[in-house]
Amino acid sequence: MDIQLSEKQQSAQDEFRDFVDRKIMPFANDHDKQETMPATLIQEVADKGYLGGLVPEQYGGNGMDSVTWGLLCEEIGRGSASLMSLFTVHSMVIQAILKWGDESSRERWLPRLATGEIIGGFALTEPNVGSDATAIETNATLDEGQWCVNGQKCWISFGQVASLFLVFAQTEGKSIALLVERECDGFSSEPISGMLGFRSAMLANIKFDHCKIPESNLLGRPGFGFSHVGGTALDQGRYSIAWGCLGLAQGGLNASLAYAGKRKQFGVYLNEHQLIQALLTDMITQAQATRMLCYRAAALKEQADPSVIMETAMAKYFASQAAVKISTDAIQIHGANGCSDKYPVQRYLRDSKIMEIIEGSNQMQQIMIAKHGYQSHVMNERRQAERAKRETK
Numbered sequence: 212m213d214i215q216l217s218e219k220q221q222s223a224q225d226e227f228r229d230f231v232d233r234k235i236m237p238f239a240n241d242h243d244k245q246e247t248m249p250a251t252l253i254q255e256v257a258d259k260g261y262l263g264g265l266v267p268e269q270y271g272g273n274g275m276d277s278v279t280w281g282l283l284c285e286e287i288g289r290g291s292a293s294l295m296s297l298f299t300v301h302s303m304v305i306q307a308i309l310k311w312g313d314e315s316s317r318e319r320w321l322p323r324l325a326t327g328e329i330i331g332g333f334a335l336t337e338p339n340v341g342s343d344a345t346a347i348e349t350n351a352t353l354d355e356g357q358w359c360v361n362g363q364k365c366w367i368s369f370g371q372v373a374s375l376f377l378v379f380a381q382t383e384g385k386s387i388a389l390l391v392e393r394e395c396d397g398f399s400s401e402p403i404s405g406m407l408g409f410r411s412a413m414l415a416n417i418k419f420d421h422c423k424i425p426e427s428n429l430l431g432r433p434g435f436g437f438s439h440v441g442g443t444a445l446d447q448g449r450y451s452i453a454w455g456c457l458g459l460a461q462g463g464l465n466a467s468l469a470y471a472g473k474r475k476q477f478g479v480y481l482n483e484h485q486l487i488q489a490l491l492t493d494m495i496t497q498a499q500a501t502r503m504l505c506y507r508a509a510a511l512k513e514q515a516d517p518s519v520i521m522e523t524a525m526a527k528y529f530a531s532q533a534a535v536k537i538s539t540d541a542i543q544i545h546g547a548n549g550c551s552d553k554y555p556v557q558r559y560l561r562d563s564k565i566m567e568i569i570e571g572s573n574q575m576q577q578i579m580i581a582k583h584g585y586q587s588h589v590m591n592e593r594r595q596a597e598r599a600k601r602e603t604k
């Protein structure tokens with residue numbers, strides 16, 4: 212696996228870093244406190260072409276490779292996990308349309324998603340339905356060329372501002388995925404405040420009251436909603452989140468290295484105390500291990516290797532835990548300063564905890580990874596038994 216960045220990737224990384232250092236880092240704590248994401252900042256990332264990173268050039272996007280997209284999510288995650296969540300949900304809608312939309316849907320939506328003229332939202336979770344997405348209660352019925360959608364979704368990141376939602380519903384017992392525009396009659400949203408983390412992710416609960424949607428807004432076909440369209444979107448979401456967690460982890464580490472190198476206690480800098488060195492060592496190693504898993508997922512994605520789905524789940528699972536651990540230790544190293552809003556590490560901890568819950572909670576990842584591990588084990592045993600049988604003949 213090659214983890215050497217190409218010249219183009221390196222220069223993209225430099226550009227992302229510079230942008231985040233100037234435009235995001237200095238303001239992220241204030242946005243967090245005010246529980247808002249300024250429209251001007253969203254416009255700025257759209258104007259840079261970042262929101263269209265994954266849209267192919269033929270539809271007006273940037274056509275980034277998997278590593279470059281990962282580097283972008285890492286840097287944005289280092290600056291603001293809330294803003295990173297916009298990249299996550301927006302790219303989930305893009306990937307779902309790319310893979311499951313027909314050509315006319317791609318031509319209709321992708322150029323506008325690429326420029327940020329429309330913002331995508333992902334609407335799966337409901338008041339009674341979280342991890343068990345097969346039990347969705349939102350209902351859609353097809354009548355004279357239109358879907359009529361009724362139901363409610365909750366905890367929708369950027370639900371206050373998104374203009375196109377990828378909505379999961381059920382029709383006659385089959386799961387479907389529909390593109391629902393904010394503008395449609397019967398749509399309403401209610402902002403959410405006071406969350407532990409992702410405080411500037413403009414969360415909302417949204418409602419559909421007899422919303423009429425053109426039949427052509429269906430992605431995939433009935434029965435494919437959660438399993439296929441949702442599967443594509445969630446895989447994309449986990450990939451972005453794994454890299455975003457790497458950014459959170461790196462941010463906590465950078466802040467700790469800087470702090471431990473300038474604060475003295477007992478006459479020496481903190482980084483000269485061996486117990487602090489032990490914390491820093493674990494943080495550096497965890498961040499590096501996270502990076503390796505992210506790069507591995509990127510390499511498999513570029514090769515369209517089917518194992519990428521499981522490797523991405525592992526990257527998200529590991530990265531979110533590493534981000535929590537590193538942010539916790541970062542606060543320890545900062546002492547009381549780490550608990551104050553003058554430093555970013557308290558925000559990193561609150562945001563990284565969210566990462567263990569979203570895009571399939573870590574328990575859901577454990578179930579998926581363990582099941583897959585067992586299936587691979589059974590297949591390997593079967594292959595070995597067949598080989599042994601052939602050799603004894």
Ligand SMILES: Cc1cc2nc3c(=O)[nH]c(=O)nc-3n(C[C@H](O)[C@H](O)[C@H](O)COP(=O)(O)OP(=O)(O)OC[C@H]3O[C@@H](n4cnc5c(N)ncnc54)[C@H](O)[C@@H]3O)c2cc1C
Pocket residue numbers: 300333334335336340341342343365366367368369406408409414565568569570571572573574575
């Ligand atoms: C900040 C934030 C942003 C979000 N953004 C979005 C968004 O944009 N779009 C969207 O659709 N949703 C969004 N969500 C919702 C998120 O996807 C759900 O919270 C998540 O899927 C878990 O569902 P739940 O909260 O209902 O927990 P539940 O499913 O009720 O689970 C509660 C706990 O039980 C565990 N659990 C559940 N089933 C099992 C099992 N079989 N075995 C073992 N443990 C189990 C879970 O892991 C969890 O720890 C967001 C949530 C947050 C906090």
